[in-house]
Amino acid sequence: MSGEPGETVTVNQKNDDGLWYYAITAEGKQGPKVGPFDTEEAALAAGEDRLAKGESA
Numbered sequence: 001m002s003g004e005p006g007e008t009v010t011v012n013q014k015n016d017d018g019l020w021y022y023a024i025t026a027e028g029k030q031g032p033k034v035g036p037f038d039t040e041e042a043a044l045a046a047g048e049d050r051l052a053k054g055e056s057a
Contacts, residue, residue, distance in 0.1 A: 009047035022047035
């Protein structure tokens, strides 16, 4: 599921727009938020897909 050990995808919803964003965390550092997505599931799937392709944020 992740490109490198220790890389994770976190998903958050912004209060001001109600949309979902993901960020990839690697080596203890969170990358930029990517989105927006309409659902939590869509944001998580996009983040996991990016990791599966070996891309970091």
